[in-house]
Amino acid sequence: xxxxxxxxxxxxxxxxxxxxxxxxxxxxxxxxxxxxxxxxxxxxxxxxxxxxxxxxxxxxxxxxxxxxxxxxxxxxxxxxxxxxxxxxxxxxxxxxxxxxxxxxxxxxxxxxxxxxxxxxxxxxxxxxxxxxxxxxxxxxxxxxxxxxxxxxxxxxxxxxxxxxxxxxxxxxxxxxxxxxxxxxxxxxxxxxxxxxxxxxxxxxxxxxxxxxxxxxxxxxxxxxxxxxxxxxxxxxxxxxxxxxxxxxxxxxxxxxxxxxxxxxxxxxxxxxxxxxxxxxxxxxxxxxxxxxxxxxxxxxxxxxxxxxxxxxxxxxxxxxxxxxxxxxxxxxxxxxxxxxxxxxxxxxxxxxxxxxxxxxxxxxxxxxxxxxxxxxxxxxxxxxxxxxxxxxxxxxxxxxxxxxxxxxxxxxxxxxxxxxxxxxxxxxxxxxxxxxxxxxxxxxxxxxxxxxxxxxxxxxxxxxxxxxxxxxxxxxxxxxxxxxxxxxxxxxxxxxxxxxxxxxxxxxxxxxxxxxxxxxxxxxxxxxxxxxxxxxx
Amino acid sequence: xxxxxxxxxxxxxxxxxxxxxxxxxxxxxxxxxxxxxxxxxxxxxxxxxxxxxxxxxxxxxxxxxxxxxxxxxxxxxxxxxxxxxxxxxxxxxxxxxxxxxxxxxxxxxxxxxxxxxxxxxxxxxxxxxxxxxxxxxxxxxxxxxxxxxxxxxxxxxxxxxxxxxxxxxxxxxxxxxxxxxxxxxxxxxxxxxxxxxxxxxxxxxxxxxxxxxxxxxxxxxxxxxxxxxxxxxxxxxxxxxxxxxxxxxxxxxxxxxxxxxxxxxxxxxxxxxxxxxxxxxxxxxxxxxxxxxxxxxxxxxxxxxxxxxxxxxxxxxxxxxxxxxxxxxxxxxxxxxx
Numbered sequence: 001x002x003x004x005x006x007x008x009x010x011x012x013x014x015x016x017x018x019x020x021x022x023x024x025x026x027x028x029x030x031x032x033x034x035x036x037x038x039x040x041x042x043x044x045x046x047x048x049x050x051x052x053x054x055x056x057x058x059x060x061x062x063x064x065x066x067x068x069x070x071x072x073x074x075x076x077x078x079x080x081x082x083x084x085x086x087x088x089x090x091x092x093x094x095x096x097x098x099x100x101x102x103x104x105x106x107x108x109x110x111x112x113x114x115x116x117x118x119x120x121x122x123x124x125x126x127x128x129x130x131x132x133x134x135x136x137x138x139x140x141x142x143x144x145x146x147x148x149x150x151x152x153x154x155x156x157x158x159x160x161x162x163x164x165x166x167x168x169x170x171x172x173x174x175x176x177x178x179x180x181x182x183x184x185x186x187x188x189x190x191x192x193x194x195x196x197x198x199x200x201x202x203x204x205x206x207x208x209x210x211x212x213x214x215x216x217x218x219x220x221x222x223x224x225x226x227x228x229x230x231x232x233x234x235x236x237x238x239x240x241x242x243x244x245x246x247x248x249x250x251x252x253x254x255x256x257x258x259x260x261x262x263x264x265x266x267x268x269x270x271x272x273x274x275x276x277x278x279x280x281x282x283x284x285x286x287x288x289x290x291x292x293x294x295x296x297x298x299x300x301x302x303x304x305x306x307x308x309x310x311x312x313x314x315x316x317x318x319x320x321x322x323x324x325x326x327x328x329x330x331x332x333x334x335x336x337x338x339x340x341x342x343x344x345x346x347x348x349x350x351x352x353x354x355x356x357x358x359x360x361x362x363x364x365x366x367x368x369x370x371x372x373x374x375x376x377x378x379x380x381x382x383x384x385x386x387x388x389x390x391x392x393x394x395x396x397x398x399x400x401x402x403x404x405x406x407x408x409x410x411x412x413x414x415x416x417x418x419x420x421x422x423x424x425x426x427x428x429x430x431x432x433x434x435x436x437x438x439x440x441x442x443x444x445x446x447x448x449x450x451x452x453x454x455x456x457x458x459x460x461x462x463x464x465x466x467x468x469x470x471x472x473x474x475x476x477x478x479x480x481x482x483x484x485x486x487x488x489x490x491x492x493x494x495x496x497x498x499x500x501x502x503x504x505x506x507x508x509x510x511x512x513x514x515x516x517x518x519x520x521x522x523x524x525x526x527x528x529x530x531x532x533x534x535x536x537x
Numbered sequence: 538x539x540x541x542x543x544x545x546x547x548x549x550x551x552x553x554x555x556x557x558x559x560x561x562x563x564x565x566x567x568x569x570x571x572x573x574x575x576x577x578x579x580x581x582x583x584x585x586x587x588x589x590x591x592x593x594x595x596x597x598x599x600x601x602x603x604x605x606x607x608x609x610x611x612x613x614x615x616x617x618x619x620x621x622x623x624x625x626x627x628x629x630x631x632x633x634x635x636x637x638x639x640x641x642x643x644x645x646x647x648x649x650x651x652x653x654x655x656x657x658x659x660x661x662x663x664x665x666x667x668x669x670x671x672x673x674x675x676x677x678x679x680x681x682x683x684x685x686x687x688x689x690x691x692x693x694x695x696x697x698x699x700x701x702x703x704x705x706x707x708x709x710x711x712x713x714x715x716x717x718x719x720x721x722x723x724x725x726x727x728x729x730x731x732x733x734x735x736x737x738x739x740x741x742x743x744x745x746x747x748x749x750x751x752x753x754x755x756x757x758x759x760x761x762x763x764x765x766x767x768x769x770x771x772x773x774x775x776x777x778x779x780x781x782x783x784x785x786x787x788x789x790x791x792x793x794x795x796x797x798x799x800x801x802x803x804x805x806x807x808x809x810x811x812x813x814x815x816x817x818x819x820x821x822x823x824x825x826x827x828x829x830x831x832x833x834x835x836x837x838x839x840x841x842x843x844x845x846x847x848x849x850x851x852x853x854x855x856x857x858x859x860x861x862x863x864x865x866x867x868x869x870x871x872x873x874x875x
Binding site: 370 | 613619636682
């Protein structure tokens, strides 16, 4: 099927072209990989990424800060409600006793008193049931202790009041801890994280309650949340400072640096809380916000950079940060465009010269005036074309693998298996193009038709890929014109998708299959057509 | 042996449209025969040869070479056919030597003695760069490539174009030598004289049709001579015409006759002419060119238009058109004036 003499003749006629193209392409590839491997082109990208990561971190931090601040105020509020509740309880008790006295003319004693006491106790349990149950006492025990408290109230009202308040408020932190822990768990945090958050909440609550109790003992005390906002802010700011400082020291950072970092966090904390406070002052006189207002205030206070710039710009910047520069330059630009150009020129010229050129000039007559079958001629020429292409890409593969090895092997942005797949894809693309050019060369008797159809469509494909690049996902949206993606549908190179390979999807498998089929079918058509057509020799 | 048919062309037709192509060609080339093929440019010589070589598929009719179908068995036929193409273009190789070596490999020749003897005869420098060769050198290289396998049948498409007169002689010697070896040669040419020297038979093709196949040997009848005689006056002319010589052509205007006469009667003729006043007498050589010209002129339906004539008629037509337009213009102006 293959004629040795003809094969040699084709080698002699085309080796200079082959050598030039191979050397040029290999050199380009080596330079691209080695230069990229040694330049820190990802620096800008990394810093952009860092900015966004920091902004997100800061936003989360601010959220935690606002939560803590809010928790402080809630705890104060909770304490105040307990005090009011306790007052109400004793007021009710007094009133019940007075009612009894005015009805019977004598203060209640014995069974009557204990009846009133158990009635009041039931009301209290109903009001503070949730909170009281966190103490771990049963219903009966609770009832008994309240009744005992009321008994104490009969001869020492202040002592009973103080006792009740300190007992119940002491239960509040535990409840808050449990709530915070549960919430964290619901958010999907680990047990350890939840416990830590619960503990922190408990500490905040304890401080807030202590603060409340201390202030409530001052003269002319009238409860308002506003009284506690300053203390809450100070407490949370200091807490953030302490946390960061301790963590940094633990991590082995010097005291000075730890201080600087902790202060920075404290500033962030202060900023967030100040923003939140402005909302509080603006929206309500007593500093209490509705849930809706709280969310709005929180959003405002926790805004990060990405929230402050317009959405489109934010997306563009974020994409720029996420852009894979190596994948773009080596995959989409070199293997799909720049690296294909010279092999394409080689294939267009060689495929044309192997059949159509020789038929057009008439030199094919010398081969066909010997007992050589047309089939042998076409198969030999096709074999030469594929062989030369294969040899070219074998060298290119070797150069690419060596270059990647030089710049760090698998530590390089593009690893060995990816670079091997790039080479395979580029070869299969060239295989399909070679098949098409060979078919044109076999069909047409005039070199100009073979060149303009085979070469024209090939270059058209390449140009479409260049234009399509500006519409494809590898280009950041700031530079992307989605409509340009249309050009990708006009190019055979679209079946060689480097983003598939980089993203680890297996879609390249069927696309490579299509390229292989295109190459084989066009070659078969070419061989059969060459057998049957008229040759003007 | 002589009657065995080497190439058989039957009702071969290939229509390229617009009257171009070849139409219903039928002829045989016998084994050991040198067959000439003559015709103007574009008359279909090369198309016929391409069919014999199996490069073109006939629209209808068929070509057989030693009993094998030229299209279907093309590769097999090439094992006993050598070919010199009309259009000389070589493969993309550097020198003539490399080309001939490559060609020898394709032909499966190991012994280059015969090829070298051809090279010597043609005084060819094969080491020259193929691309820079002169037309004549290219032609010689092509001839060596076609002849070197020493095949039984040689198909030559205008093999002498580009050769200088001396080389042409050498080439014709080679043809005659091959002929003496018993080879069948089919060659096309535009030169009547070289066909006359080498060919047994010559076919004339015009507009894709064979007009005539002439037997060269019988054209040159050795038993008869032809003389053209012009008389100084009408009297002698009239008197001579009354004698019983065979007059082939009579031109009254010039008092001129052309007669065909047997060799044995030549003395008689000159004895007769002693008594006449002659302006001149010359022997007319009967050759191929004349033969075909005679045929073409006698067949009135066939009109030979040379390119010069074609140009002339085109020019004439242009002038006619211009004058017509001028006339029309004048007429219009006249009308306008009225």
